[in-house]
Amino acid sequence: MIATVVGVGLIGGSLAISLKEKGVANWIIGVDHSQENLAKAQELKIIDEGSTLEDALQRSQLIILAIPVDAMLKALPSILDKIQPHHVIMDVGSTKEKLLQLVAGHPKRGRFVAAHPMAGTEYSGPEAAVRNLFVQKTMVLCDVKNSDEDALELIESMVDKLNMRLVYMNAEEHDLHTAYVSHISHITSFALALTVLEKEKEQGRIFELASGGFESTVRLAKSSPDMWVPIFKHNRSNVLDVLDEHIHQLQQMRELLAQEDYDTFYKLIQKSNKIRKILK
Amino acid sequence: MIATVVGVGLIGGSLAISLKEKGVANWIIGVDHSQENLAKAQELKIIDEGSTLEDALQRSQLIILAIPVDAMLKALPSILDKIQPHHVIMDVGSTKEKLLQLVAGHPKRGRFVAAHPMAGTEYSGPEAAVRNLFVQKTMVLCDVKNSDEDALELIESMVDKLNMRLVYMNAEEHDLHTAYVSHISHITSFALALTVLEKEKEQGRIFELASGGFESTVRLAKSSPDMWVPIFKHNRSNVLDVLDEHIHQLQQMRELLAQEDYDTFYKLIQKSNKIRKILK
Structure with missing residues (x-):
């Protein structure tokens, strides 16, 4: 063929x-x-x-x-x-x-x-x-x-x-689930790269110190805007929904840290560890 | 020895x-x-x-x-x-x-x-x-x-x-830089896992669909709270600082998407792509 x-x-x-x-x-x-x-x-x-x-x-x-x-x-x-x-x-x-x-x-x-x-x-x-x-x-x-x-x-x-x-x-299910398992990962990675580029002026230090953890959470930030902006545009409503939830989770962690409520912080991390069960 | x-x-x-x-x-x-x-x-x-x-x-x-x-x-x-x-x-x-x-x-x-x-x-x-x-x-x-x-x-x-x-x-530099290149990556990963666990009720779908991108941004969420809560506690002020910037970046992306300002969104992604230069 x-x-x-x-x-x-x-x-x-x-x-x-x-x-x-x-x-x-x-x-x-x-x-x-x-x-x-x-x-x-x-x-x-x-x-x-x-x-x-x-x-x-x-x-x-x-x-x-x-x-x-x-x-x-x-x-x-x-x-x-x-x-x-x-x-x-x-x-x-x-x-x-x-x-x-x-x-x-x-x-x-x-x-x-x-x-x-x-x-x-x-x-x-x-x-x-x-x-x-x-x-x-x-x-x-x-x-x-x-x-x-x-x-x-x-x-x-x-x-x-x-x-x-x-x-x-079906197409609706697809767009909903990919917002969770793919699109949000890219948004957080882009935002994380911006955070580090914004705050960490000594970029040589990133290069020296960055290990596997940083590399893996930030590598998607190398992705092309030509591909990704249209995806976010097409899946805007689902992506906004997941993004709001993600910002909410980060704010929650931020407040616990600000208030030094380490017991609740510990429990949140334990809860997030449940991802072990569903990640390959 | x-x-x-x-x-x-x-x-x-x-x-x-x-x-x-x-x-x-x-x-x-x-x-x-x-x-x-x-x-x-x-x-x-x-x-x-x-x-x-x-x-x-x-x-x-x-x-x-x-x-x-x-x-x-x-x-x-x-x-x-x-x-x-x-x-x-x-x-x-x-x-x-x-x-x-x-x-x-x-x-x-x-x-x-x-x-x-x-x-x-x-x-x-x-x-x-x-x-x-x-x-x-x-x-x-x-x-x-x-x-x-x-x-x-x-x-x-x-x-x-x-x-x-x-x-x-020196110790101060160390704690500042590791907040950027290590500690924040863990926070975003924990929060991302919580987001997905919270919103995605069909966990089987995550399992079926999750590919390398999701895996790499979420894998740190398997990390132990016994190790990480003390780290966040000891480096609280730096971590709060980076976390605030990260939430700010996410909110900025959220607003651009809400307002359908895709040109600025595109430029932000381009800016985040600069991480290519400093990632190994």
């Missing part, structure tokens, strides 16, 4: 590598608005060729959209307009409600499968693409009842070959 | 393993208020024998205190009372000002070297001890001008053999 990956960055590039390696596709066409990224992806052998979307549609069956969620809102309807009945379109976006509302009434909605692989790193661009990014990770498929049976089967079979776990959700 | 490690948990246990492996000590005595931990540490071959502090002082030259910082405040003065001129005492605690103030006037202050290895994990107890925890990590030595030259030399030589980088600071 010939597959096209639109957006040859971290996720699109890593998928391209995996599709080829696992035998899902034997030829990968890359499409990207940046000619530099396309050239880089070809140089790194992530894709077999770079081309235009029109040409790619002529020759490939599977089209994967791996572009920021705001670009996806613009691109998906016009791609659906152009496709043939044998095409299968899949996205990998981090938000789903707005996108699925937008194409709900499209005559070719059935050819689209909404997907979100729960995997990534804080880096972006084709150089960030890595092998095995998706192995043993979760692929969420949303509102699959609105996808044609054969389109869904093709994607499910792909997910299986990529050695991923499948989870089904 | 015979060395004694008081507190055979994550840090003490990992140090015991390294001291032996790097040839700093050829025999390690473990001291711990928990007989169970001592037995476990011996079973895991982390220590050669378990004993009492009194016996350990009779037979060893180097004594390393790897106990929570509040327990350290109680233990250090009485240990200094008991030691002989050939003894060298080192701590590994995460806060320094209170401890160094406490022993400032002690006649045997010179035998003590205040140290803080910038390394750890979210786990505790002897089972959490690991090889190579300290390799290429930073060891901070505080107020070394108040330590005897031979005591300092012994510790510096140990740090060198452990393949660690040495950094010198």
Whole structure:
């Protein structure tokens, strides 16, 4: 099968590598608005060729959209307009409600499968693409009842070959849960980086002292605003909700520390330790 | 050399393993208020024998205190009372000002070297001890001008053999900088775990969806309150200061999202990306 990956960055590039390696596709066409990224992806052998979307549609069956969620809102309807009945379109976006509302009434909605692989790193661009990014990770498929049976089967079979776990959700559930398990982590990391950059003027000291704990809570702050601002925008209401709760929890800890109520502080930490049970 | 490690948990246990492996000590005595931990540490071959502090002082030259910082405040003065001129005492605690103030006037202050290895994990107890925890990590030595030259030399030589980088600071600087690069990361992680546990009632969904990003920002929330409450207590003023700034940054992001000012939000994320330059 010939597959096209639109957006040859971290996720699109890593998928391209995996599709080829696992035998899902034997030829990968890359499409990207940046000619530099396309050239880089070809140089790194992530894709077999770079081309235009029109040409790619002529020759490939599977089209994967791996572009920021705001670009996806613009691109998906016009791609659906152009496709043939044998095409299968899949996205990998981090938000789903707005996108699925937008194409709900499209005559070719059935050819689209909404997907979100729960995997990534804080880096972006084709150089960030890595092998095995998706192995043993979760692929969420949303509102699959609105996808044609054969389109869904093709994607499910792909997910299986990529050695991923499948989870089904509706778009609302998806956007709610990802606010908790992904989007808020990025917000706290951005804010933590700003806090340290603001207050810690001796940045050499950070470099000398920072160990694993700091690195792990702050590394997501390296993430690209091009990807993340659209996600927060699309999932604004859920993100605000979780963010308010998070600020409330921090204020609570702050007050306990201010009042030197260490017994209650101890109990709060014990309560937070319960995350042990649900973290892998 | 015979060395004694008081507190055979994550840090003490990992140090015991390294001291032996790097040839700093050829025999390690473990001291711990928990007989169970001592037995476990011996079973895991982390220590050669378990004993009492009194016996350990009779037979060893180097004594390393790897106990929570509040327990350290109680233990250090009485240990200094008991030691002989050939003894060298080192701590590994995460806060320094209170401890160094406490022993400032002690006649045997010179035998003590205040140290803080910038390394750890979210786990505790002897089972959490690991090889190579300290390799290429930073060891901070505080107020070394108040330590005897031979005591300092012994510790510096140990740090060198452990393949660690040495950094010198005074106690005030240390407590300020660690509030930024370590203590605040733990607070945000505890608060993030509480947020998710509070709001996300479908905990199975967290398990299914949580990927690397969530795991890395929340893993510190597995950390023990026995270790961390005393640290926050001892470094209360610095931690409150950083925490206030962090809450302020989060509130700022919250307002931008509420007002849908995505341009400013974008710029804030770009600014936070500068952490790339100073993170390893």
